[in-house]
């Protein structure tokens with residue numbers, strides 16, 4: 001079959017895989033190829049067990065794979081055949097040299113640019129899908145267009161706003177799609193080409209066009225604002241615990257103000273995921289680079305509050321369990337950074353586990369999707385750690401349960417049965433405020449939630 005366009009995506013991760021599956025599903029007239037250097041990941045995409053858990057994704061892949069969606073490790077071939085190339089490689093925080101701990105590590109990004117250049121014999125549109133520092137497109141253009149082949153590359157920014165756990169839904173009906181380009185004739189023409197792809201299913205008024213720098217900066221800013229809301233309500237949760245105010249009541253009361261709005265006001269043990277911290281630190285680094293130190297400090301405090309909230313959770317457990325958890329069995333309910341994903345990158349559960357292990361607690365981790373990743377994250381730990389898929393077994397004989405992820409199933413468990421199987425006095429620390437605290441208290445638990453007065457029997 002002859003396809004209208006050949007679309008390539010470099011990077012078959014949490015963004016590349018789902019985004020391209022949706023494009024392939026909605027646009028059978030295009031051939032969509034997703035490539036990666038990770039053979040195991042590509043094999044998984046081509047198997048019955050795809051490498052990431054996202055509600056609805058399995059179905060999407062089954063409907064499109066082999067029809068107009070292909071997963072491969074043949075990047076060079078993919079580049080040669082492509083009209084448009086989305087680049088969705090990872091852009092983690094730099095761990096070495098200048099900017100270590102804050103700046104984005106662009107090595108994967110730059111390698112991709114050079115590979116595109118080496119394998120291109122015709123003009124192409126390159127689309128930044130990864131989250132990148134503002135003005136990265138300029139560096140990309142310099143590398144790509146410094147060629148003597150007479151090949152021209154138009155570099156666009158089309159940041160991805162999907163949220164893990166609801167990626168398919170977010171891709172199918174996005175709040176908006178953002179496409180940024182140079183404001184030149186060629187730039188605007190390339191932008192229209194990308195807009196036309198999304199217009200196959202996204203209403204035109206939800207597709208925003210902008211200059212390329214605005215698009216790059218909008219993604220960092222969106223993540224900074226989202227994380228800031230979480231740190232803001234979490235900072236208030238600490239004050240609630242001191243004053244007998246209830247953080248859920250405060251959040252509801254302020255969220256009804258249409259200028260504030262109700263979403264992203266759920267207090268918790270903290271935000272996680274691969275993006276929020278990385279992107280804010282990147283923003284902080286960029287601000288320092290431009291001499292905007294006050295702006296940098298402002299955004300850095302969002303990350304500091306998040307780290308403090310996690311430390312506070314550990315200290316709260318310790319303080320309430322008679323100042324020692326050494327040798328005590330503690331069941332962590334959930335390890336993924338949020339519900340409906342198996343992703344554990346920067347999960348607060350990781351910091352809590354390590355903090356409790358330092359206090360010599362015996363940790364039992366349970367999670368419906370994230371145990372394989374949790375095992376990988378904690379493979380250096382030799383003692384005091386067990387994994388258990390059944391939450392009832394995890395809680396058996398435990399002194400305490402700490403809810404780390406808001407999986408729906410944890411609100412639906414038989415807590416009477418759990419209580420009877422635990423050491424007494426039994427503690428629950430609800431790091432996501434998802435349980436029925438009064439009911440648990442009535443059963444006999446000592447209940448500690450975020451931003452609420454404790455319910456305790458002693």
Ligand SMILES: NC(=O)c1ccc[n+]([C@@H]2O[C@H](COP(=O)([O-])OP(=O)(O)OC[C@H]3O[C@@H](n4cnc5c(N)ncnc54)[C@H](O)[C@@H]3O)[C@@H](O)[C@H]2O)c1
Nearest residue numbers: 011012013014015036037038088089090091108130131160
């Ligand atoms: N995860 C999210 O929810 C999310 C949401 C929006 C934006 N983003 C951004 O999207 C980008 C990708 O994130 P992700 O979560 O999909 O990362 P990921 O680590 O899951 O996937 C990136 C993939 O790129 C591959 N890769 C790296 N270098 C390559 C190369 N030279 N050639 C081919 N493949 C290569 C890696 O092997 C990996 O499989 C990041 O910049 C991230 O900030 C992520």
